[in-house]
Amino acid sequence: MRLLYMGDVVGRSGRDVIAGRMAEIKNRLSPDFIVVNGENAAHGFGITPKICEDFFAMGVDVVTLGNHTWDQREIIPYLDGEARVLRPLNYPAGTPGHGTGIYAGPRGRKVMVVQVMGRLFMDPLDDPFAALEAVLAKARMGAGGVDAIIVDVHAEASSEKMALGHLSDGRASLVVGSHSHVPTADCQILAKGTAYQTDAGMCGDYDSVIGMKKDAAIFKFVRKIPGERLSPAEGPGTLCAVMVETDDRSGLALRAAPLRLGGRLAECWPDW
Numbered sequence: 001m002r003l004l005y006m007g008d009v010v011g012r013s014g015r016d017v018i019a020g021r022m023a024e025i026k027n028r029l030s031p032d033f034i035v036v037n038g039e040n041a042a043h044g045f046g047i048t049p050k051i052c053e054d055f056f057a058m059g060v061d062v063v064t065l066g067n068h069t070w071d072q073r074e075i076i077p078y079l080d081g082e083a084r085v086l087r088p089l090n091y092p093a094g095t096p097g098h099g100t101g102i103y104a105g106p107r108g109r110k111v112m113v114v115q116v117m118g119r120l121f122m123d124p125l126d127d128p129f130a131a132l133e134a135v136l137a138k139a140r141m142g143a144g145g146v147d148a149i150i151v152d153v154h155a156e157a158s159s160e161k162m163a164l165g166h167l168s169d170g171r172a173s174l175v176v177g178s179h180s181h182v183p184t185a186d187c188q189i190l191a192k193g194t195a196y197q198t199d200a201g202m203c204g205d206y207d208s209v210i211g212m213k214k215d216a217a218i219f220k221f222v223r224k225i226p227g228e229r230l231s232p233a234e235g236p237g238t239l240c241a242v243m244v245e246t247d248d249r250s251g252l253a254l255r256a257a258p259l260r261l262g263g264r265l266a267e268c269w270p271d272w
Contacts, residue, residue, distance in 0.1 A: 001109060001148055001248065004031035004259070005176050006241040007183070008066075009041040010204030010211030011232025015051065017239045018203055021261050022058050029243060029259075029270065032106045034059060035113055035150055037178045038085075039066040040202075044212060044232040046071030049078040052085055061103055062086060064115045066154035066179055067123060069097075088117035088154060090131040100135055102146060109147040112139055114172075116164065118155025118179075128153075128160075129167060136171045141251030148173040148251050155179055158198050165196040173251050174244045176200050181210035183240045183258060183265075193252030201240030206264040208233035238263030243270045 004025070009015055018036070025031065036055055038047045046068045052075075055063055062084050069087040070076065079085055079097030089099025100114040114135055116128035132151065141149055149172040153161045161177040168175045170192030176199075177184070183201025190196050202211050209217035216228040241259040246252060257270035 001032045001105060001246045002030060003111070003148060003150060003174055003244045003246065004029065004034045004241055005150060005152070005174060005200055006034070006036045006203055006239065007200030008037045008039060008178050008181055008202040008204070008211075010181065010202050011040065011044050011234070013205040013232060013234055013237035014203035014211070015041055015054070017237030017262050019058060021239055025259075025261075026059065029272070031243070032109075033061050033103075033111045033148070035062045035064060035152065036060045037066065037152060037154070038063045039068045039154070040204075040211065040232075042072050044230065046075060048072050048074055049082075052078070052082065056084065061111070062101070062113045064113070064152045064154070064178070066115075066117060086113060086115045088115050088125065089135065090116050090126040090128045092126060099131070105147060112146045112149045113152070114149065115152040115154060118153065118157060118160040120155065120157035120160045122156055128155075128164065132164060132167065136168060139171070141171070141173070142249060146251070147248070148246050151175040153177045158184070161198050165190065165194065169194045170252070173246045173253055174242065174256070176242050183260065187242060187256055187258050189253045189256055193250070195242070195244040195253035195256035197242050197256075197258065200242050201260070203239045204237050205233035205235040206238050207235050236263045238265045240265070245272070
């Protein structure tokens with residue numbers, strides 16, 4: 001099975017590059033299942049039900065969120081009724097929405113998607129290691145189980161992402177980081193067969209400060225006083241993603257490669 005994960009979508013620039021390149025991606029790579037992190041899709045802060053529906057209409061199977069989950073209030077009731085949108089699993093019990101789900105893939109296959117949020121330099125949520133372990137201890141890939149497992153680790157610290165990747169090694173198809181908005185160069189298959197990349201990077205304008213207009217971001221760092229509210233950069237977007245091909249019997253990764261299209265970064269297609 002071919003799995004495609006697209007990193008944090010930042011504003012209209014990120015949405016537009018996905019919409020503009022999706023047909024080409026489908027024709028060239030034939031992904032069987034697509035996950036998009038959409039937590040910055042609504043003008044840089046959160047997501048709306050309308051944007052979620054737009055992603056689904058493009059062929060996205062699951063939208064994951066993160067620390068900006070609640071920025072658009074209208075998303076809160078939507079989360080309980082739409083299983084294809086996931087917020088971090090390790091929010092406290094009783095929080096609206098879901099942190100994991102099992103979804104229909106092609107030819108009767110089943111794909112589990114899980115999202116956890118890190119705690120280093122982030123909100124002090126419940127333990128992401130315990131939350132992820134509880135899911136993976138019950139899940140099984142291969143005969144009698146799901147056909148693939150994708151884990152989105154929404155975290156600031158690369159060490160925390162890497163530790164969660166190794167915790168999952170051999171038990172997930174792909175563990176991929178989000179939140180940092182910069183693609184890392186460590187796309188690999190871990191020792192026990194799980195594909196891993198510390199951060200997929202964002203889908204947005206890279207002539208920016210992690211997707212936001214430069215002047216306001218610089219002012220915030222230099223002056224340390226309230227200034228213009230951060231807003232997404234509006235130039236041509238780069239689509240950053242990770243592509244994985246799994247073994248049909250085990251669900252583990254056979255191949256993994258980054259995908260970068262458009263905008264300022266050098267284009268990079270999986271050589272498959």
